[in-house]
Amino acid sequence: MTIYIALIPAIPLLGFLVLALFGSTLNRKVVGYIGAGSVGLAALLTFIAGAHFIKSLPLVRSYSVVLWEWINAGNLKADISFSLDSLSLVFCFVITFVGFLIHVYSIEFMANDEGFSRFFAYMNLFVGSMLILVMADNILLLYLGWEGVGLCSYLLIGFWYKKPENGYAARKAFIITRIGDTAMIIGIFILFLSFGTLNINELMQQVSVKWTAGSSIAVLTAALLLGGALGKSAQLPLQTWLPDAMAGPSPVSALIHAATMVTAGVYLIARTHVLFSLAPIVMTAIAVIGALTLLISGFSALTQHDLKRILAYSTISQIGYMFLALGIGAWSAAVFHFMIHAFFKALLFLAAGIVILVLNEEHDIFRMGGLRKKLPAVFWTFLIGSASLSALPLITAGFYSKDQILWYAFSSESGNSLLWIAGIIGAFLTALYSFRMVFIVFFGETKTNPSFMPGKQMTVPIIILAVLSVVGGFVELPASIGNIHLFSNLVGNTLPPAVVRETGHSEIMLMSFSAIIVLAGIYLAYMAYLRKPDLSESFNHSRINKFFEKGWGFDTLYDTLVVKPVVWLSGIDKNDVFDWMNIGIARLTLLANNLLSITQNGKLRWYLMSFTIGIVLILTYMICR
């Protein structure tokens, strides 16, 4: 068992080393085998480790393995040590399995790219870092993985670095997440100062013993860790980087900016849930932030023209649901929605990648259309993904995961009807924008013809993901339908269940209501974007549409509040006294250089003359001395 735990993150990292060192000398086939193979092997090991884990479940709830000592200075001790419990098992499963499908897809997607081996090296490094993040035993190692995935995100957003705007998007993502990371590392410092240990389990035990609920230090630490989670998971107010991050290749958007890295914040909060339960104010803040984020980005997703930006805003909005669930203490519901979201959002990004690729880099959905007949495999999988995203009742996995969150938003101890209403409006918006995409891209008249058909390596992964987007929901069915709790029982070994209060409303009633809302959203999308396009025309040209499209003006706000003052200040500071010194040295050197180079004019008699003058001077000196 321990050897599996050690090997799961090690194999992708080994793949990265091989590709980084020898990638340019290997041929593409071998690079593809190493890149996808290492993640596939990690997925296989995760399955084996998961099977072992579930078999021994009630007795052993977590395995851990210490590989070697990492830091030992004074009382600061950190090991390279991994642990596997049910929470990290779910994350590992999604990272390796969905990651493997995306790697297989990328072999064909990136086939003609000159940076083929570089791409797979970065992707393997990402998978390795993400696995370190979710399997880390101590919070410092978690932070290492946290920064590792941030680095890979930066490298892969700017993968096509020859376009300056891609580099800008990469820097933006890196800097904005860095704001959150700084808060997070301060939180880690406070934890270490208070308890003198970095081990997460020990920390959580100590926190529950020594800190009282609602004490200011617990609130402060939880708020700082929340800062890190907000940055990484693109939640309000640090959400502006994710739509621009779509500059990277589509498999990157699927793996990093939909399925795994952006949910690292969810993982962090779930992992340190003991601390967060001691800070009720922060919990309320998480729920409110989640609700606001899902509404704001839902409206923005409704107005985008770029297919991938719609999906990006949709990702922010769905992570908003996860934060809402975390905020009301429905830990298991958040993790469940994370898993289902990873399936259908990876599917949607991969399918969108195919559409964009076969239409020769066409991103604008209004220049697509009628692709239903031309790309049947992509159409059906995209339809299933959109149905799951908009939580089509009963048949899709998204329905069960989202409904659980909505139910707890209403009925859990810290839930209330306002959060539920936000969630319901969000569900309506989700259905509306999902089927807006489907109807505009795949129905109507054909505007651009596909230049080629996608091959098996791209269609098989999305078909597998489409199957998972439907059947993935049946591992967790609400009490009123089916009553299956495989998933929450598994995760319940690590995370406490949500506390439900008596509200007088039954789950089935709320569920039917949200189902009707979703169907209404789909019907409205059908009417407004397919049957009677003039319905949406007036909205498309309104001012509020522009406002939503620009992401509620957050970019402009940050630009005027932060970016411009900083640029202005550094412009002033450019010529301070320290710069004078440096510039002075440079100028002096240049001056001496110019003076000396006058003497080297290539004229022989000048040289002779200077010899003579020199000799005369020396002789004069020696005689007159």
Added chain:
Amino acid sequence: MLTVPIEIQILFAGILFLIGLVGLLVRRNMIFMLMSIEIMFNSAGLVFIIAGNHLKQPDGQVMFIFILAVTAVEVAIALALILQVYHHYKTLDSDAINKLKD
């Protein structure tokens, strides 16, 4: 035998050296520059002879024979170089040959 004071002898050699030096500085034709160098060589040789004569020792004349040999070699090399330069640049002007400055 008429004896000339040693100061006059040294002065004569010095004047010879200066004539050579000035010729080297003012002439641009490389053949003449070479000739000026020869004059300077000879003035140096003359100083050796004068010193040898003054000290009544043969070493000065031995040195002069050495200098003659060196001068012969130097002239041979210098003439070969001048020939090459002339082939290349079609001129003997020393100021025209300044490609080495960059």
